[in-house]
Amino acid sequence: MITHLTKHGAMDPAVLFESPFTGAAPPGPGQIxxxxxxxxxxxxxxxxxxxxxPQSA
Structure with missing residues (x-):
């Protein structure tokens, strides 16, 4: 997650249910x-x- 956030600046929580995150927990974070x-x-x-x-003024 840190690598993803560093690279992209943000993260849709839905990616926790996709590769590469599902490599350790195929059903998602609820398994861990x-x-x-x-x-x-x-x-x-x-x-x-x-x-x-970005913050609007």
Missing amino acids: FASEQSQRLIAVIRSINDSAA
């Missing part, structure tokens, strides 16, 4: 993390995306 942790992970990704978005 508890439900609450998966939800927190997605919330953090969205927060990063929001802070990376």
